[in-house]
Amino acid sequence: MKKLIVANWKLNPESAKAAESLARLEDRSGVVICPPTIYLAPLKKVLKRAKLGAQDAFWIEEGPYTGAVSPSQLVDLGVKYVIIGHSERRYLLQESDEVINQKVETALKAGLQVILCIGEDLESHEKGSDQTRLFIVDQLGRALKNVKSKYFKNIVIAYEPVWAISTSNSGLEDAPDESKKIISLIKTFLKKRYLMHNPRVMYGGSVNAENFDEYLADDLIDGVLVGSASLNPREFNKIQT
8 A cells, every 4th residue: 555645734824825835836646735624625626636634523523512623524625534633632632532532433434534643752751662562552442442343444543752753842853763663563453452454554753854764665654744844845745655
């Protein structure tokens, strides 16, 4: 299966016009572009080769939930992928594993491809590899609780070493070999616990034009989740499989 390159624009850019311009420059096959929700509709008309992704979805399809956007509404806008459980939402917005699990289930039932983000925090990382493995396995188990096996083919795991991403301010950098060990662990766990035949796992730790090849060149890794580098089309377009 072809590797995915996912652009997570986060709360950028500043206008629909700028979003459309950026999308045209990054519109290529094998790419998923995840803009702020407000730009999904105009970008649907702009993108010809890249797939459209959302940065989040609510866990209930309709009702009195001010400000929420349901998975079915995203599908209606032409969205194919949705990021769920991103570290910024877990820590800044206090999203629990239970909420993330509900979002995963609802998004899958609506027909979306789910990019499920997992990853250990600085505290777990500093306690060593055994604690990291326990943290990762527990987080995966909670996120996938009661998810039916027929949906497994529509799940991509994005491994984010939270302590090493640019927004963590830890000052630490990830070692690719260490992340590859965790990704191997994730795949082994998914195969044994959920009998997934060919689980897909991406890497998402501050990927840029200088370091992407350390991850994409490895057959173990099925893609990359790109944050700030995706806002610079010259840099982003260097990130290729």
